[in-house]
Amino acid sequence: MDSSNKISRREAVKKMGAVAATAAISMSGVGALASCAETVAAGLDRPLKVLLLNGSPRRNGNTFTLLSEIASQLNKNKIESEIFQLGNRPIRGCVACGQCHAKGLDKCVFDDDVCNQIAEKLATCDALVVGSPVYYGMPAGQVLSVLQRLGYSAGKYMQGKPAAAVTVCRRGGATSAFMSLQMAFQMLNMPIVTSQYWNIGYGAAPGEVAKDEEGLQTMRTLADNLAYMLTQFATGTAQPPKREQWKMTNFIR
């Protein structure tokens, strides 16, 4: 990022503007406002970066296709991103031991899966997108395990950062899974980024969601909105995105 664009933290906070103000209103507590301001300051010292979590055990499946569409559109908006895949190995759930708090770890006390790798990435990203396949109308279990463990142990790295959920299914249950993922963001003071529709796609076999034109467009709009929100947070100078003409399809046709 061009260092000539750097402004002081005080100026940045002053310039946060309407979008950030709206987000700040939805956050509870001074801590949330402080971390929002930290994001503002941090965003000016380095390229803005979004962490995209692929919660599917299928590395190149439909969740990956949707997240790739978001990454590509973020790139057009000059925002960096990284897709991190949870993998197909077991991820334990939270056992409520409280050791993360007792020891002041800012990560989970159990270090035997990808959870703490994600905690480290959360510490340096500016926004989070969580993608999951739909399993029985719910997000995949490993995504929930990671969100619950990290929300509890490393929530300080999530506070104030914009977040979005993305789900993909063969036929049904995408909206309930989508809403379920958003529940965590709402408790972690994360301003939720929206799109022209719920952030869902349809497809069964790996890559099939690429036929869902409206789903892909929803991802691009989400990325534009996220870029707008992040840039507005950072500089207060963002222009609202230009909208594509809505492609309205029934399922994928």
Ligand SMILES: Cc1cc2nc3c(=O)[nH]c(=O)nc-3n(C[C@H](O)[C@H](O)[C@H](O)COP(=O)(O)O)c2cc1C
């Ligand atoms: C255990 C399991 C449960 C599933 N449950 C649903 C479901 O409730 N509704 C649905 O439409 N598709 C369901 N599916 C299909 C997947 O959501 C769909 O194939 C999705 O595209 C997978 O995403 P991925 O390629 O990123 O893994 C299920 C698949 C599995 C393996």
